[in-house]
Amino acid sequence: MRISRVMVWLSAVFSMSAVSSEWPTDLAVSPSAVNMTLQPKVVVNSGRLEWAPFKRDLTRWPSLSHADKQPTPKPRKVMLEEPLNGDPIRGRELALAREKGYCIVCHELPGEAWPGTVGARVLNFKQHNYSNELVFQQIFDSRAFNPNSVMPPYGTFGILNEQEIRDLVAYLQSLD
Amino acid sequence: MKLPQILLTLFFSACWVGVAQAVDAPYREYDQMEDYLPHVKGDMRLSGSYRHWKDPANLDWRMAGSPEDNWKLNWKFMDPPFNASVHGGHFALDRGESIFKELNKKGRFAACLGARKGSLKGLRARYPMYRPELKHVAGMEEMIEHCGAKEGRVLQNGSYDNSAISVYVASHSNGMPININVTSSGPLKASYERGRKLFHTRAGRFNLACSSCHTKQIGLNLRGTVVTTPYGDAAHFPVYRTRYQLQSLQLRFAECNLDARTQPLLPSSRAYTDLEVFITALTNGYPVSVPSERD
Numbered sequence: 001m002r003i004s005r006v007m008v009w010l011s012a013v014f015s016m017s018a019v020s021s022e023w024p025t026d027l028a029v030s031p032s033a034v035n036m037t038l039q040p041k042v043v044v045n046s047g048r049l050e051w052a053p054f055k056r057d058l059t060r061w062p063s064l065s066h067a068d069k070q071p072t073p074k075p076r077k078v079m080l081e082e083p084l085n086g087d088p089i090r091g092r093e094l095a096l097a098r099e100k101g102y103c104i105v106c107h108e109l110p111g112e113a114w115p116g117t118v119g120a121r122v123l124n125f126k127q128h129n130y131s132n133e134l135v136f137q138q139i140f141d142s143r144a145f146n147p148n149s150v151m152p153p154y155g156t157f158g159i160l161n162e163q164e165i166r167d168l169v170a171y172l173q174s175l176d
Numbered sequence: 177m178k179l180p181q182i183l184l185t186l187f188f189s190a191c192w193v194g195v196a197q198a199v200d201a202p203y204r205e206y207d208q209m210e211d212y213l214p215h216v217k218g219d220m221r222l223s224g225s226y227r228h229w230k231d232p233a234n235l236d237w238r239m240a241g242s243p244e245d246n247w248k249l250n251w252k253f254m255d256p257p258f259n260a261s262v263h264g265g266h267f268a269l270d271r272g273e274s275i276f277k278e279l280n281k282k283g284r285f286a287a288c289l290g291a292r293k294g295s296l297k298g299l300r301a302r303y304p305m306y307r308p309e310l311k312h313v314a315g316m317e318e319m320i321e322h323c324g325a326k327e328g329r330v331l332q333n334g335s336y337d338n339s340a341i342s343v344y345v346a347s348h349s350n351g352m353p354i355n356i357n358v359t360s361s362g363p364l365k366a367s368y369e370r371g372r373k374l375f376h377t378r379a380g381r382f383n384l385a386c387s388s389c390h391t392k393q394i395g396l397n398l399r400g401t402v403v404t405t406p407y408g409d410a411a412h413f414p415v416y417r418t419r420y421q422l423q424s425l426q427l428r429f430a431e432c433n434l435d436a437r438t439q440p441l442l443p444s445s446r447a448y449t450d451l452e453v454f455i456t457a458l459t460n461g462y463p464v465s466v467p468s469e470r471d
Binding site for chain 1: 207
């Protein structure tokens with residue numbers, strides 16, 4: 001009983017000190033807002049720079065501040081439990097959704113205009129005969145294969161959940 | 177408090193100190209460091225596009241009109257003297273001139289910015305520089321905020337009026353090559369090295385560094401546009417943008433960060449100033465050209 005009370009007291013003190021001392025002072029944030037990240041807004045003929053809430057809270061990931069102590073999530077190897085149970089139609093929606101996969105930024109997808117050319121073309125993906133597990137790992141965290149990969153680690157960084165990645169794998173494997 | 181309680185407290189505090197020390201050096205990933213030349217011609221080793229925008233007065237207008245090729249001009253066709261159109265940057269220039277003249281009635285404002293004998297000629301080409309009164313390296317806009325405050329005027333770094341003055345000051349250096357020394361040891365070199373490291377530091381929701389796109393992917397399509405070289409970019413800032421009205425280089429970094437889903441920093445932050453020094457050094461030898469515009 002006494003131990004648990006001490007633990008609660010200690011954890012409260014520690015979590016407070018963690019927030020106040022670890023938070024860099026040069027981040028463009030409004031700590032009281034739900035969505036903490038701010039974006040600059042230039043007002044014509046004014047000496048003041050205004051800030052508006054950004055559509056996403058980006059404080060969960062490291063910034064470029066010299067004082068930022070937030071660690072980068074380390075590369076993760078994952079196992080895929082078969083069966084895949086992915087929905088290829090939902091997968092295609094995720095591949096094109098701005099706040100989800102948005103694969104078109106880097107990859108050419110069938111039937112879509114203005115593709116990126118930074119990533120490999122994913123037309124006729126099925127011909128490569130990649131295993132589901134390999135494709136799943138590539139989307140979840142491509143750093144497992146190549147530490148210099150510039151593909152965002154969608155699973156490790158919490159951008160897509162497991163089922164969403166399964167849907168994407170199903171979509172890619174359906175491209176004849 | 178009883179003895180066991182005190183001992184327990186001490187034990188957990190000790191654990192916490194251990195954790196805190198481990199947290200002090202967070203895990204980070206870096207792109208492979210490129211070897212940069214702190215001069216604009218270093219681009220010949222990186223993308224080779226420099227040969228097309230080397231002479232800003234004589235750009236190939238056919239390339240400027242071709243969506244396939246215009247990235248090779250590094251968008252210099254939107255800078256004067258090639259771009260002779262009147263745009264929002266010219267209004268900013270006029271506004272900057274009137275505020276500057278108002279603040280500089282006694283010549284103190286120009287002196288505070290670092291003008292030699294009151295002349296603004298060539299001043300922009302020497303920035304960012306170490307400022308003894310701030311005891312650190314500062315960009316032009318940080319100094320404008322600092323010197324404005326001494327004259328009793330609020331000119332926040334990144335604000336329209338601040339950038340307008342910056343455009344006005346820069347206009348006195350039009351055609352003069354950027355010239356900052358990051359090779360002799362000193363605060364500027366240290367800042368350049370920190371900026372070079374930051375350029376390769378992975379950050380944000382997508383785990384991207386500046387260099388993830390702007391070294392190996394130059395000339396490729398990304399987000400519906402084409403990736404360009406980091407060389408030669410500092411010569412036309414602050415720049416007129418339709419969305420931002422007037423954008424300083426450090427606000428451009430904030431936009432880059434937000435586009436790549438990384439938490440942006442405040443203007444005048446040490447990290448952004450280090451990046452500014454790095455990017456400006458990669459523009460060494462290229463002429464200042466304001467007022468300029470970008471999409």
